[in-house]
Amino acid sequence: MARQxxxxxxHSLGRQAEAVCRHYLYSGxxxxxxxxVGDVRNTPGRSMxxxxxxxxxxxAGKWTDAATGEHGDLLDVIRESCGxxxxxxxxxxxxxxxxxxxxxxxxxxxERQRQAPSGSPEAARRLIAMSQPITGTIVQAYLRKRxxxxxHGTGSLRFHPRCYYRPDxxxxxxxxxxxxAAVTDLDDRITGAHRTWLDPGxxxxxxxxxxxxxxxxxxxxxxRFSAGGEVMAAGEGIETVLSLRQVxxxxxxxAALSAAHLSAILFPYTLRRLYIVRDNDPAGDGARDSxxxxxxxxxxxxxxxxxxxxxxxxxxxxxxxxxxxQQSRIQIAPQDIARFMALAA
Numbered sequence: 013m014a015r016q017x018x019x020x021x022x023h024s025l026g027r028q029a030e031a032v033c034r035h036y037l038y039s040g041x042x043x044x045x046x047x048x049v050g051d052v053r054n055t056p057g058r059s060m061x062x063x064x065x066x067x068x069x070x071x072a073g074k075w076t077d078a079a080t081g082e083h084g085d086l087l088d089v090i091r092e093s094c095g096x097x098x099x100x101x102x103x104x105x106x107x108x109x110x111x112x113x114x115x116x117x118x119x120x121x122x123e124r125q126r127q128a129p130s131g132s133p134e135a136a137r138r139l140i141a142m143s144q145p146i147t148g149t150i151v152q153a154y155l156r157k158r159x160x161x162x163x164h165g166t167g168s169l170r171f172h173p174r175c176y177y178r179p180d181x182x183x184x185x186x187x188x189x190x191x192x193a194a195v196t197d198l199d200d201r202i203t204g205a206h207r208t209w210l211d212p213g214x215x216x217x218x219x220x221x222x223x224x225x226x227x228x229x230x231x232x233x234x235x236r237f238s239a240g241g242e243v244m245a246a247g248e249g250i251e252t253v254l255s256l257r258q259v260x261x262x263x264x265x266x267a268a269l270s271a272a273h274l275s276a277i278l279f280p281y282t283l284r285r286l287y288i289v290r291d292n293d294p295a296g297d298g299a300r301d302s303x304x305x306x307x308x309x310x311x312x313x314x315x316x317x318x319x320x321x322x323x324x325x326x327x328x329x330x331x332x333x334x335x336x337x338q339q340s341r342i343q344i345a346p347q348d349i350a351r352f353m354a355l356a357a
Contacts, residue, residue, distance in 0.1 A: 018087065018099070021106050025086035026073030028110070029064045032086050035109065036093040037062070051077055052084070052092040053144055054173050062089070094174050094187075095142035136195070136205035136228035143170030143192045151191040153215045154208075159328040160254045162261055162354075165238040168194045169250075177209055179221050188218045193235040193250055195228060195269070198278055204228020206235060206250070206269055226269050232278040234266035240280045243348060245317070246303070247289030247324070248274050248296070255324040256289055256317070259337040260344070263287070263352040271295035275302035285313040287344065291323045317343045 025032050033040065033047040039056045040049025045065055050057025052075070059079035066072050073086040090109075091102045107113070146152050146163070149171040155163065163169075175190035188209040195204035206226045209218035217223040235250055237257060245265040247253040253267040268274035271291070275298065279286070286307050290296040300316055307314040319327045320339060327336050341349060 018103070021103060021110075022073060022085040022087050023071075024110055024112075025090075025106060026066075026071055029062065029072040029086065032073070032089065032109065033062055033064070036089050051080070052082065052089055054093045055144070056148075062086075092142075095139070095172055097138050097142070131227045133203050133228040137202045139172070139175075139205050139207075139227075140170055140192055140194050140202060143172045146171045146191070149173075150189050150210050150212055150215060154191065154210050154217075155251070155254065157215050158251055158255075158325055159333070160251065160258060160325075162258050163254075164261065165257075166254070168196070168235050168237065170194070172207075175207055175209065177218075177220060186220070188220070191250075193267070195226070195230055195233050196236055197233045198280055200236075202228075203233045204230050208250070230269060230273055232273075232276055234268045234273070234277055236264070236266045238262075238264040240264045240266070241282055242284040243287070243352070244280070244283055244285075245287035245289050246274060246277055248291055248299070249323065249325070251325040252291065252323045253289060255328040255336070256340065258328065258333055259340050259354055260352045261354050263348070265289070271299040274299040275306075277303075279307070279310065279312060283312055285315065285345065285348075288314060288316045289324065290316055290318055292319050292321065315343070315345065 030042065030047065037047060037049045037054050039054045040047055042064070045063065045067065047062040047064055048058045049060050051060050060075060060077040062075040063070055063072055075089065076083040087102055087106060090105050094105055096102050096105065146169050151169065151171045152163065170192040172190045172192050174187040177186045177188055189212060190210060191208040193206040194202050195206060197203050204227055209220060209223045211218045237253065241264060243263065245256065245263055247267055248269065248271055250267045253265045257265055266277065268277050286303070288300050288303050290300045304314040317340065321327050321330060324336065341353060
């Protein structure tokens, strides 16, 4: 796209600066001639200000973040708040907001950066790069509602305020806040991502057909909480694993995201004892049996930890943390109790 086209789009957005801010920076508010918000990614706060009217100091739509020194125009706001990478997508979003017709098709140049294929590891890495820490976000509220309050060592979890969701190839795209989890290999390279779309009103999963989806290269890889060593625990779901971490906060753990992927996780070469965090269902039984066989074949001790109810998050929410601590204590090796288990409050 020509630079002049970008300039024209930015100018058109500037003429509707307040409307743009109300749509894309809805966490902020108007004060006088400015829109105040935390940052260009729509974080609550007041350090970034957007000029709403032309003045001798500058044109409408220009913004500055006093905390970081960043500045830009409303095209930058659209890019960052929507989590877009390619300028074509930014321009398309701007034209949609402005109710403008699409541009004439441009010739395709091979040197132009290739868009990452949907669902690829590269697309997953871009999504994670566009996300932000979970502290103070709906992700933290969602996990707290599920009884998960100790979030140390959860840097693999991120927050995206407007993550795209498309029910199927024929349906229009929606946007929802989402918990983004980085899937990594044994060398800590990002190979995929898992998305849990959330409902801001209920602080629960979004009311959509499939509120959880994974993308990228998943087989053998996992969402990891703390670096693995001689001892590690592995389970299916993120919330299941994080629930057990409430009573075993210092034990490295991973979430494989499904029973099939749990049975196929790759073992770190340092691993000597593996705790299998099973779900209480036939798929969980299958993953347990497969992991025990694979671990024993390479000299790794495999110990199964089973929930009382369907999974450990159900135990935590229904039976309480004291019950979870007691049941975990009698299932792990004695030498790991002092090493990994949190003392009762």
